Amino acid sequence: VGARYVAQVLKELPKMDVKALARKAVERTGLFKRRLIHVARKAGALERWANFSNVSMSKLVSMFEGTAIYEEALKDTFRKDLDVEGTLEVVEGIRSGDVEVVVLESGEEPSPIARVGIERMSMKMDIIPPERMKKLLLESTKARILGEFVHLLCVKCPKYLGIFRVKSLPEKPRCPSCGSHEVAPLKESEDIIASIVRKGGKGLSKSEERVWRKAKKYAKLVSKYGKTAVAVLAGKGVRYEDAEWVLESEDRITDRLFELIMEAERRALKRRFW
Ligand SMILES: [Zn+2]
Structure with a gap:
């Protein structure tokens, strides 16, 4: 996905229902699955020893959909892993013009803000092993500073x-x-x-x-x-x-x-x- 496409989506966000969008997006993540299992276990709805690594997301979701456990897990994910209020503020800013969406041409290298985001997200989502991430960031910082x-x-x-x-x-x-x-x-x-x-x-x-x-x-x-x-x-x-x-x-x-x-x-x- 290119930066321009992301910018386009951001500009269109104010026209959408961000809360509903976030809910939909979250329901599909492994993060939510983990929260769901956690809440279900705490509530005694699942055996502690049960192994869910091979239970598909859709099966787990459908098992609990519409229950208080499901809603609780959603709330947990929203509260602990996402910042919906902050997002709404930014979206409102985009709508009112207080926040401008611009594409930063930085070549292959993430900007410092993007870097913080990538670092935090990849830790949360386990996308990139932390050691490899550290090395990647180090190499890109080195190249940027020496090329400055x-x-x-x-x-x-x-x-x-x-x-x-x-x-x-x-x-x-x-x-x-x-x-x-x-x-x-x-x-x-x-x-x-x-x-x-x-x-x-x-x-x-x-x-x-x-x-x-x-x-x-x-x-x-x-x-x-x-x-x-x-x-x-x-x-x-x-x-x-x-x-x-x-x-x-x-x-x-x-x-x-x-x-x-x-x-x-x-x-x-x-x-x-x-
Ligand atoms: Zn001199």
Whole structure:
């Protein structure tokens, strides 16, 4: 299924009865089957030792359909595994225009939000073994971070050094003009960086001042940790404090570093949405 098809379905959701839709969808899942067995056992309607791995879903469902046990299992699934209220809110947002549906072109790689979703769902649904999932996420994070482009700014000169791919940088990036290792990786626009350089870091506007202050802190990290600091700061939403925390636990470009970057990105996401 392509992203555009999903977007189309999302746009049509407000016209549908989401609750009924959710109920229908849930009734077909293994998740619901497990809840149903659990409730039935608790109610004494099924022997504890009974093995249901070979009972088909449709048979089990029809056995209990229309009973209080069935309704209870549905309620359980809704309460513990789904967020119908939250979904309704989003659907209402789509209807009113507060929530816009856009297709994000990210190539093969899931966005950080999608990643959180995939991680949680696959754990719940046992689609992908957790170990394999972990490895997949690690590999995709590694590829993304190393492939990321950053502007480099020498805060000593100050001088704009250009745009670089993280993986193409030397272990200890330095300014070719003054030889300083205090170079800051930035994701801001080239315009704002050029303006800071033109003014020599003085008499800056409020937003320029903010970037400049950040650049000086970032440059300290790069002078201490080199390319590893650039990689960490290339993480999505990763702040100075996060980067410092990551670099104190791992200062080389290793699998562990990318695991820590993923953790820092998760924290950043939480800050944004919760
Ligand atoms: Zn310089």
